[in-house]
Amino acid sequence: MSQTSLYNKANINLVTSEVTTRVGIFLGLDFTTTKTLELNSNKYLSTIPSFSFSSNFTRVIIDYSNSQNATDISLLNGLFSGLTAGTTFTVSSAKYSLDGIGSEADLAGTYEFKSFVSNVIVAVPVSMTNFNQRLLRYESDYFINPPQFGLSLAPVGQFTEYVIVNALGTDKTASFAKFGIYAGDKIKITGTQFNNSTFTVKSVTVNKDGSETMVVNEGLTQESGFGNRVGIELIQNKKGSAIITAATGPTTTGACGVYVNGVRVACYDNQTSDQCVARTSVTGGSPFYWIPSGNCSRLPSTIVTTTVQRFNGNVVTTNPLASLANLGYL
Numbered sequence: 001m002s003q004t005s006l007y008n009k010a011n012i013n014l015v016t017s018e019v020t021t022r023v024g025i026f027l028g029l030d031f032t033t034t035k036t037l038e039l040n041s042n043k044y045l046s047t048i049p050s051f052s053f054s055s056n057f058t059r060v061i062i063d064y065s066n067s068q069n070a071t072d073i074s075l076l077n078g079l080f081s082g083l084t085a086g087t088t089f090t091v092s093s094a095k096y097s098l099d100g101i102g103s104e105a106d107l108a109g110t111y112e113f114k115s116f117v118s119n120v121i122v123a124v125p126v127s128m129t130n131f132n133q134r135l136l137r138y139e140s141d142y143f144i145n146p147p148q149f150g151l152s153l154a155p156v157g158q159f160t161e162y163v164i165v166n167a168l169g170t171d172k173t174a175s176f177a178k179f180g181i182y183a184g185d186k187i188k189i190t191g192t193q194f195n196n197s198t199f200t201v202k203s204v205t206v207n208k209d210g211s212e213t214m215v216v217n218e219g220l221t222q223e224s225g226f227g228n229r230v231g232i233e234l235i236q237n238k239k240g241s242a243i244i245t246a247a248t249g250p251t252t253t254g255a256c257g258v259y260v261n262g263v264r265v266a267c268y269d270n271q272t273s274d275q276c277v278a279r280t281s282v283t284g285g286s287p288f289y290w291i292p293s294g295n296c297s298r299l300p301s302t303i304v305t306t307t308v309q310r311f312n313g314n315v316v317t318t319n320p321l322a323s324l325a326n327l328g329y330l
Contacts (some may be wrong), residue, residue, distance in 0.1 A: 019237075026230045027168060031164055045075060047064060052138075053136045057125055088112050089149055092148045094106060095145070096142055108129045108211075109125070111126055162216050165213055167211050182204070188232070189230065191230045198235070202215040253270045255268070257291075257296070267299055
């Protein structure tokens, strides 16, 4: 056991290095420099507008003129009043269904701003997820959720954030959440035209429509990679000599609990055992355990043993824990 254990207490005294723990291909990524309405106000629009397209889909009118919601009107004015024509903005959460069962269109995408007068936005459609060429007018009554907006260029006086959007979101295996990406991790991007680089993750958010938003620290270039094969390597810090080979390593994921002096100090969902090794080695937690197909809500907040480890599909402990036994892992 001493030669094959996943964790060695001596590791905490070793030099920190970076290691690739996961690799995967994503198909629905967009890269943008953005200032979103939610980030500006911590509020979502609740008013649902109508969308009216010209016959050749070169113009769209997004009409909020009937809104009686003062908060929404204030937010819209703060976002679009004084905005320079030609600035691109994004629309999200814009699925449309006439029958209330399946989505017949999804107007989420990128638009070019033209004007904003009397709570009416005029814009040029640049790209949309799934528009219906037979429909020119989309009534407010049939949007599943209120559409939300984001600006590709931050207005003067507001901070800029660098965002990678996974439009396919958690519906796919290759999602930020299912990849076990957390703030402080790094990702190496390949397969793009302008953004083949390494970025430090600031935050990961799952949006109401199921898409995912990752904010990174480093600057990036606006680019749509939707439908293209974009490679991501997840890079984590690691202490110690444990060998981690992401290309051939384990793919089963689960909950990774990190304990210091018997108290759980951190827990990470959707982690392979390699990811768990890296996270635990940096925190210096001893012991830890990794539960395949489990989640953090099932892990106890405290433990009383000194050596709990996960290896070759078995939980190994010097002192069987009632808490683990009750959870069904012993």
